[in-house]
Amino acid sequence: MSLHPTLQPYADAWTHSIEAISELLQPLPEAEWNRRTPCPGWSVRDVVSHVIGLDCEMLGDPRPIHSLPRDLFHVTNEHQRYMEMQVDVRRHHTAPEMTSELEYVIIRRNRQLRNESRDPGTKVRGPLGSELALEESMRRHAFDVWVHEQDLRTALGRPGNLDSPGALVARDVLLGELPRVVAEDAQAPRSSAIVFDVHGPVEFLRTIRVDIQGRGTLETAPALGPAATLTLDWETYVRLACGRVSVESVSDRLKTEGDPDLTAAILNHFTVTQ
Template sequence: MSLHPTLQPYADAWTHSIEAIAELVGPLVEADWNRRTPCPGWSVRDIVSHVIGLDCEMLGDPRPIHTLPRDLFHVTNDHQRYMEMQVDVRRHHTAPEMTSELEYTVIRRNRQLRNESRDPGTKVRGPLGAELTLEESMRGHAFNVWVHEQDLRAALGSPGNLDSPGALVARDVLLERLPEVVAGRADAPRSSAIVFDVHGPVEFLRTVRVDIQGRGTVETTPALGPAATLTLDWETYVRLACGRVALESVQDRVKAEGDPELTAAILRHFTVTP
């Protein structure tokens, strides 16, 4: 038995991103591990710790028994507390300890993927005990690791891989969440259409149509006379959607046409990651 074809793109995306991360952090001196990243409260070391922790949980390892300090002001909810555990337990690890654990974890995960024969619909445990299908779990994991690769690249001044296999997974994940942004959070008018025109390493033109019941769907067909059109580059789209940047700092990279109140509401609610 081998990995189901449905799962292979997510395994490939993870492999590409994790190898890029290992290559990025391998030569870093100790001080570089303390550089700030776009994730509030997290350094380069913290991002790598988080990635290691995510993969350890994919392997089924027990979570660390650890008490978080009370002065972590960026930790404000249960989801953040859950994610912080794997990070804080490694906060005093040295650079060689970090790279060694990353390398060992990648070896173990590669072995797991080579032996993976379960059906994509198999139920597995996700973060905070949530029940997911194996496909949902691997897809979300590929997305997370690529986003964190981009966090590290931003912190280290080493841009790249904006069109990698992980980027294509991220595109699909973020597009799936657009209807909730437009129809749910921004409360776009019923029977309206909003166009997203994204250019750069990953290009797409998508229309979110809101039906008479207020439900949104993503379509590939362009809309005639949309209520609003948002044009931006792929990197800015990702940074906004993942909450890595404030709108005010990239406003000049976003072209908004149509109903100004609607476009403002969409952009205000654009972040879809926890």
């Protein structure tokens, strides 16, 4: 049996991003691995360690037995502690060790995907002992690896792939979070509409409608007389939604119209990654 058709886009997105990461790292001198990335607290080495660790978990490998230092300022909750384990255990690995492990993990994951015959709804292991459907696991993984590819590109001054298969997965993942951000977190008024106009390599115009019960829904139809409109480019949208920049640092790339308190509340809750 071959990979289920609904899983293929996520496998393709992962493949594209992981190969791009591998290409970015091949000529990288040892000192460059210590460059800071936009991901809080993480260097290039740390981001690559995280990516390797994620794929090891997708392969079903046991998690490392390791005690985290107490002075990691960027680790503030259990989810972050969980993710940091795969990073800290590799913090002193050399560049050749990192690239060798990455290449081996890629080979193993490609083999796993070629032989993957499970139903998309099959329950698989998730972070912190959780369970989730295989389809959701692969979707999140493709999103995560693409975001970290962008972290590495920013750190190394090698922009690109903002419209890749991974970018399209990221678009759908981030749009899926918007109803909660607007209706629940930002507490947008009931019976209102908020428009997001995003341009650049990935473009979309979406409306979040908040009904009389305060529930938000995502719509493709534009709204007449929205309570607020936010206009920004795709890269800024991603970096804000993934917590890579502050609203203040990209204010020149944002245009807001309508209720200023509402737009401020939305932007204050815009980060959806942990």
